[in-house]
Amino acid sequence: MKQALIYSLALLLFSFSGCNDDSNDNSDSSDNSDNNEEASSLIPISIYERVYGTTSDIYIEEDWIYINTNGVPDHQSPYFINTQWEDAMYVAYDGSNPFVTNFNLNPNRISELSISFKIPAFPEQSTGNNPTSMGPIGVSLNGIPFYNQYAGGGSPLTQEINSFDQYNGHPAPLGPGQENNASGRYHYHMEPFWLTSNEGKEALIGFLLDGFPVYGPEENGQTIDSSDLDAYHGHFTVTADFPDGMYHYHVTADDPYINGSGYYGSPGTVSE
Ligand SMILES: [Zn+2]
Ligand SMILES: [Zn+2]
Known part of the structure; x- marks a missing residue:
C-alpha cells in the first residue's frame, strides 16, 4: 500500500514535468531537452526498443510512443499455408500446445498488415474504467498484437483455443470492407511460447496499450497465476528491468491469461 502511494506520487511528478514539455519553451533547464531525439518517457525508450518486430524506428512524439509493425510472426506456423511465405515459414501443427485438445486449423491465413501502436509515454494508473476491446490490446516483442480473453460476442475462448498453433497464436478474419477476407491478423490471446522460450519465462515480452509492460508466466522462479494478481491481471513489484519497481501484467495459464x-x-x- 505504502509502495503504491509512493509510486502514485512519482507518477504525479512525472505528469507535471510532462505538462511542462508541452509549452515548447527553450528556457527549460530540466533534464527534458527540446531535442525530440531526447524526448523522455517514464519507461526508458531502450526498453520499448526491445520490440524488434518493427517496420520503423520506435519513437516518442508529444508524450506518445509509436511502434509500427507488419503483423507477420517471425516464427513458423501452420497458418502460413497458401501464403507468400509458405516455403520458408509453413510448418504443420506439431501437437505440442498444452492448451489445445483437438487442433482445428481455422480458415484464416496470416497476412501482412501495417499496424501502428500509439501508447502513453507516461503510463499511470487510471481512475476510470478502461475495458479492453476486441482486436489488438497491446504489442508483443515480435510485433504481434496481444488480444483479450474473449472470442467474438464476449464469449470465452474455449472453442478458439483449439485453433491456436504450437506458438499459441492464430489469425483472425479481417473486418468487412477490408481486402482479402480470408486472410487475417495473427495474434496471441495467451502466452506467446516463441517469446517465452527465447527470452525466458520471467522476461518482459511486450506492452499493453496503456504503456505498462507484460511479463512471462514466472517471477522469482515461481509460476504466477491470476490469484497472485489484481483485477487488471497485474501488480507492482521490482523486476530485473525496474529495480525501483513498476506496475506490470503477467501472462498466466489460467483465464484471463493476459489482461483482466x-x-x-x-x-x-x-x-x-
Ligand atoms: Zn483470436
Ligand atoms: Zn510480476
Whole structure:
C-alpha cells in the first residue's frame, strides 16, 4: 500500500514535468531537452526498443510512443499455408500446445498488415474504467498484437483455443470492407511460447496499450497465476528491468491469461 502511494506520487511528478514539455519553451533547464531525439518517457525508450518486430524506428512524439509493425510472426506456423511465405515459414501443427485438445486449423491465413501502436509515454494508473476491446490490446516483442480473453460476442475462448498453433497464436478474419477476407491478423490471446522460450519465462515480452509492460508466466522462479494478481491481471513489484519497481501484467495459464477487467492505465490507440 505504502509502495503504491509512493509510486502514485512519482507518477504525479512525472505528469507535471510532462505538462511542462508541452509549452515548447527553450528556457527549460530540466533534464527534458527540446531535442525530440531526447524526448523522455517514464519507461526508458531502450526498453520499448526491445520490440524488434518493427517496420520503423520506435519513437516518442508529444508524450506518445509509436511502434509500427507488419503483423507477420517471425516464427513458423501452420497458418502460413497458401501464403507468400509458405516455403520458408509453413510448418504443420506439431501437437505440442498444452492448451489445445483437438487442433482445428481455422480458415484464416496470416497476412501482412501495417499496424501502428500509439501508447502513453507516461503510463499511470487510471481512475476510470478502461475495458479492453476486441482486436489488438497491446504489442508483443515480435510485433504481434496481444488480444483479450474473449472470442467474438464476449464469449470465452474455449472453442478458439483449439485453433491456436504450437506458438499459441492464430489469425483472425479481417473486418468487412477490408481486402482479402480470408486472410487475417495473427495474434496471441495467451502466452506467446516463441517469446517465452527465447527470452525466458520471467522476461518482459511486450506492452499493453496503456504503456505498462507484460511479463512471462514466472517471477522469482515461481509460476504466477491470476490469484497472485489484481483485477487488471497485474501488480507492482521490482523486476530485473525496474529495480525501483513498476506496475506490470503477467501472462498466466489460467483465464484471463493476459489482461483482466480492463487496462490499469488509460490506453492509447491502434491504427491500421
Ligand atoms: Zn483470436
Ligand atoms: Zn510480476
